[in-house]
Amino acid sequence: MHFDFTEDELAFQDAARRVSADVLKANAARYDDTRDFCAESLRALGELGFWSMNLPSEYGGVDISSIGMSLAVEEIAYHCAATCSSLTAHFLATDSVLVGGTEEQKQALLPQCATGEKLGAFALTEPGAGSNPAEMRTKAVRCEQGWHITGTKHYITNGAFADFLVVYAKTDEDLGHRGISAFLVDRDTAGLAFSQPEKTLGLRGSHIYEIGIDCVVPESVLLGKEGAGFATAMEVLDRGRVEVAAMSVGISRAAYDDTLAWSQERVVSGKPLCRHQGIQWMLAEMHTQLEAAKLVTYKAAAARDSGQRFSLESAVAKLFASEAAAKVTDQAVQIHGGYGYIGDLPIERYYRDARITRIFEGTSEIQKIIIGRAITA
Amino acid sequence: MKVLAAVKRVIDYNVKIRVKPDNSDVDLTNVKMALNPFCEIAVEEAVRLKEKGVASEIVAVTVGPKAAQEQLRTALALGADRAIHVETDERVESLGAAKALARLVEEEQPGLVILGKQAIDTDNNQTGQMLAALTGLPQGTFASEVKVEGETLQVTREIDGGLQTVELSLPAIVTTDLRLNEPRYAKLPDIMKAKKKPMDVKSPAELGIEVASKVKLLKVEPPAERQGGVKVGSVDELVDKLKNEAKVIS
Numbered sequence: 001m002h003f004d005f006t007e008d009e010l011a012f013q014d015a016a017r018r019v020s021a022d023v024l025k026a027n028a029a030r031y032d033d034t035r036d037f038c039a040e041s042l043r044a045l046g047e048l049g050f051w052s053m054n055l056p057s058e059y060g061g062v063d064i065s066s067i068g069m070s071l072a073v074e075e076i077a078y079h080c081a082a083t084c085s086s087l088t089a090h091f092l093a094t095d096s097v098l099v100g101g102t103e104e105q106k107q108a109l110l111p112q113c114a115t116g117e118k119l120g121a122f123a124l125t126e127p128g129a130g131s132n133p134a135e136m137r138t139k140a141v142r143c144e145q146g147w148h149i150t151g152t153k154h155y156i157t158n159g160a161f162a163d164f165l166v167v168y169a170k171t172d173e174d175l176g177h178r179g180i181s182a183f184l185v186d187r188d189t190a191g192l193a194f195s196q197p198e199k200t201l202g203l204r205g206s207h208i209y210e211i212g213i214d215c216v217v218p219e220s221v222l223l224g225k226e227g228a229g230f231a232t233a234m235e236v237l238d239r240g241r242v243e244v245a246a247m248s249v250g251i252s253r254a255a256y257d258d259t260l261a262w263s264q265e266r267v268v269s270g271k272p273l274c275r276h277q278g279i280q281w282m283l284a285e286m287h288t289q290l291e292a293a294k295l296v297t298y299k300a301a302a303a304r305d306s307g308q309r310f311s312l313e314s315a316v317a318k319l320f321a322s323e324a325a326a327k328v329t330d331q332a333v334q335i336h337g338g339y340g341y342i343g344d345l346p347i348e349r350y351y352r353d354a355r356i357t358r359i360f361e362g363t364s365e366i367q368k369i370i371i372g373r374a375i376t377a
Numbered sequence: 378m379k380v381l382a383a384v385k386r387v388i389d390y391n392v393k394i395r396v397k398p399d400n401s402d403v404d405l406t407n408v409k410m411a412l413n414p415f416c417e418i419a420v421e422e423a424v425r426l427k428e429k430g431v432a433s434e435i436v437a438v439t440v441g442p443k444a445a446q447e448q449l450r451t452a453l454a455l456g457a458d459r460a461i462h463v464e465t466d467e468r469v470e471s472l473g474a475a476k477a478l479a480r481l482v483e484e485e486q487p488g489l490v491i492l493g494k495q496a497i498d499t500d501n502n503q504t505g506q507m508l509a510a511l512t513g514l515p516q517g518t519f520a521s522e523v524k525v526e527g528e529t530l531q532v533t534r535e536i537d538g539g540l541q542t543v544e545l546s547l548p549a550i551v552t553t554d555l556r557l558n559e560p561r562y563a564k565l566p567d568i569m570k571a572k573k574k575p576m577d578v579k580s581p582a583e584l585g586i587e588v589a590s591k592v593k594l595l596k597v598e599p600p601a602e603r604q605g606g607v608k609v610g611s612v613d614e615l616v617d618k619l620k621n622e623a624k625v626i627s
Contacts, residue, residue: 011450019562021391022562048564062565062566063569
């Protein structure tokens with residue numbers, strides 16, 4: 001097993017670290033405070049090519065390994081997890097096109113998604129279908145002009161800010177998950193009703209919406225083959241879970257770094273916090289959680305790069321890294337005491353931002369189901 | 378016009394510097410290295426000159442270990458067209474670097490050489506000036522503005538108490554101050570493309586020079602740790618301490 005990153009991977013990490021520290025950091029607290037959409041930070045990443053990390057060069061991408069991409073995602077999340085979430089949601093949309101689209105659709109859309117001109121959203125989840133997408137009720141029925149799509153999607157990151165949505169809908173209600181297809185729906189299509197952004201616990205700069213859909217779209221927006229939507233979504237989520245793991249690592253690392261520094265400065269009972277054994281043990285636990293989370297994440301990314309199936313590895317990474325983020329950010333608050341509970345420091349934001357990583361793109365419980373099935377198959 | 382932009386590999390400015398336990402040098406183990414910020418400004422200025430149509434080719438050069446190619450690659454990602462690496466594992470100081478650069482100036486015949494005014498590792502602030510002396514070219518140091526007008530170069534210099542503008546004939550040497558420009562970020566596609574740009578590797582022997590320093594490094598010590606402050610009870614006590622302890626007034 002090799003533990004060295006390539007020159008390209010390190011260059012991407014470095015590029016992400018710089019823009020994250022210079023641009024994302026400056027906006028992060030404001031987005032959290034005002035709940036404004038992370039437009040500026042997201043745009044800055046787009047201009048520098050970060051929207052293209054999941055794409056091969058034939059579609060305007062940069063041919064970076066999944067490890068390099070994970071390192072960059074980690075750096076972005078380190079200073080602004082909200083921006084990171086909007087970026088990775090964009091990857092879910094463009095991954096859908098990459099995995100399920102026709103050659104023509106990929107050529108037509110992906111290059112603009114790579115340069116930051118077009119932002120995507122991934123519309124799979126519904127009020128009654130989260131962990132169980134096969135039970136979705138949004139349906140698409142053939143009509144004279146193409147397809148008539150009706151239904152409701154929920155928790156759709158980027159929603160109203162996106163230029164296009166990848167909408168998953170049932171095209172055959174008798175076929176269960178094999179009856180699901182995906183559609184490339186332009187944001188300005190008549191019949192899309194966006195809610196106000198949801199009032200979220202964390203990632204406040206990354207808006208999520210409920211979307212009411214009653215629209216007619218042309219035949220050409222069917223993504224790839226009819227009935228292939230579920231398989232596309234599952235592969236896209238396998239890919240996306242590596243990024244959620246990387247994002248969790250980024251949040252954990254921010255909380256850990258700040259807490260370690262704090263523990264060396266803050267003096268209690270005549271000595272710095274870090275000289276108290278009780279605190280040292282907590283720091284040791286945080287450090288170990290973080291190290292282990294990094295390793296499973298990089299391993300999942302390496303598995304993805306290998307071209308083999310990586311559902312197991314990505315589920316392991318997502319489960320462990322998100323649970324680690326919960327523990328690490330919780331201990332960060334604990335070690336900071338009252339200072340960790342108020343908004344003057346970013347500690348309470350890390351704590352809130354980390355919470356969703358155990359829920360979105362498959363809850364921890366769903367990851368355990370995936371892992372359990374894989375290891376007992 | 379061809380522009381030669383010299384760059385140096387230094388410890389990243391965000392890193393907290395540690396000295397080796399035996400005080401022989403700064404500890405570089407597992408320390409993140411980066412392009413010297415002043416050199417980054419030099420590369421940025423060269424790229425801007427090219428964007429204005431003044432420069433036709435940018436050649437990034439460095440003198441240092443193999444790993445310094447990372448910094449050349451950064452310069453290539455930022456917009457340099459090709460790179461020259463004078464590879465050596467010797468500890469290179471200003472004069473060694475200036476000698477190597479002087480040989481490259483002879484070979485490449487650039488219209489302008491642009492360097493950072495100093496590197497943030499040893500803060501010597503000498504290489505540009507030494508290069509000017511070795512090549513006999515005019516120099517504009519501490520530049521906060523650079524304007525090429527025909528065959529001449531106007532350099533605004535940051536000096537004590539204000540700005541001074543000098544006019545140099547080309548070819549010339551310019552060293553950059555902090556306020557010359559704000560360097561751009563490298564774009565990801567450009568980082569990938571940088572790998573495909575040409576990079577020449579030369580040894581000091583091929584250039585017919587020696588770069589090893591003749592200065593012996595005796596000892597490196599971290600700055601003294603700051604002592605905590607004290608509260609004084611009265612102005613008299615303060616004056617007394619300033620006189621007798623700090624000895625800053627008499």
